[in-house]
Amino acid sequence: MKQIDLRSDTVTRPSPEMRRAMAEAIVGDDVLGDDPTIKKLEAMTAEMLGKEAGLYVPSGTMSNQIALFTASNRGDEVLCETGCHILNYEAGAPAVLSNLILHTIDGKRGIISAEQIEQNIRPINVHCPLTKIVSLENTHNRAGGTIYPLETISAIEVVARRHGLWMHLDGARLWNAHVATGIGLDAYAAHFDTVSVCLSKGMGAPIGSVLLGTADFIEKARRARKIFGGGMRQVGIIAAAGIYALENNLPDLAQDHDNARYLGEHLSPIPGLTIDLETVQTNIVIVDNEKMTADDFYSRLADKGVLCIPIGPARVRFVTHRDVSYEECQKAVENVEQVMAN
Ligand SMILES: Cc1ncc(COP(=O)(O)O)c(C=O)c1O
Numbered sequence: 001m002k003q004i005d006l007r008s009d010t011v012t013r014p015s016p017e018m019r020r021a022m023a024e025a026i027v028g029d030d031v032l033g034d035d036p037t038i039k040k041l042e043a044m045t046a047e048m049l050g051k052e053a054g055l056y057v058p059s060g061t062m063s064n065q066i067a068l069f070t071a072s073n074r075g076d077e078v079l080c081e082t083g084c085h086i087l088n089y090e091a092g093a094p095a096v097l098s099n100l101i102l103h104t105i106d107g108k109r110g111i112i113s114a115e116q117i118e119q120n121i122r123p124i125n126v127h128c129p130l131t132k133i134v135s136l137e138n139t140h141n142r143a144g145g146t147i148y149p150l151e152t153i154s155a156i157e158v159v160a161r162r163h164g165l166w167m168h169l170d171g172a173r174l175w176n177a178h179v180a181t182g183i184g185l186d187a188y189a190a191h192f193d194t195v196s197v198c199l200s201k202g203m204g205a206p207i208g209s210v211l212l213g214t215a216d217f218i219e220k221a222r223r224a225r226k227i228f229g230g231g232m233r234q235v236g237i238i239a240a241a242g243i244y245a246l247e248n249n250l251p252d253l254a255q256d257h258d259n260a261r262y263l264g265e266h267l268s269p270i271p272g273l274t275i276d277l278e279t280v281q282t283n284i285v286i287v288d289n290e291k292m293t294a295d296d297f298y299s300r301l302a303d304k305g306v307l308c309i310p311i312g313p314a315r316v317r318f319v320t321h322r323d324v325s326y327e328e329c330q331k332a333v334e335n336v337e338q339v340m341a342n
Contacts, residue, residue: 064090086170146282176283257281263333
């Protein structure tokens, strides 16, 4: 039985064409600045996002953490949304690596407003930590793949600039926001000093993220990458997969969004399940179950070959991606119906 793996868009496997591109990559020692393939990927990504320079790193976590580390001093404060990835899923890295305080703000479906940012900036006062960074997440993973409205980002930037704050974007799935809205990647990125994008999620590469910013900042970030152990040698082999993904896979995200919409619309009428359909804007569907625990739901569904991921006591997440077809989503719905009927 082939599993229908809807746990995450990180489970995609490189296609034969992508593997071929990896096998044929021209490589060199990137720590010595010799790898042409990585240079091409960094330049390509920077151009797509309208930034001066890019830095390839092994993971989205490292990319976010290098940005925070490089843009801050010990004890500084980062304003972020309560459900954000840098707080909930990066193993405490902002505290461990950069001695940062994460000051959380409850968003609506993951989105915080400029007014909320303004209200949470600390006064300049010897007693208070220094508010230094605003970190946003687009799309917002835990909120269900929700998209930051561009006007909200723009209004937040106005407040941040007035207070001299650094704007960082965790854009692990910025590609999805771009494909869903048609808003340019560069139009989103223009509001931020640093942007992190991941190639290993819906884009289908096996590894890799790119941190973008000014050439000056990226030079400092390169040093931070070495400190964090992320300097890699013949890295063009995996960078080639990233280039392949950028050249070929971006438009396919639209199908993932249609599939997620299908899942949301067909799972929500099932008795015992609740979905906030307004959050189903890209490739993530969050489902609350009134009949069984998330662990129970997960294992009963797994027995039928459909995988989701528990993210709360009664809450699971389904994520669509390029290795799950529309027909498999239809099959997943049938399996959920059976599990909920028994
Ligand atoms: C929004 C967001 N940011 C960052 C990351 C971290 O990426 P990685 O797993 O490559 O460290 C993820 C991973 O799922 C994510 O969803």
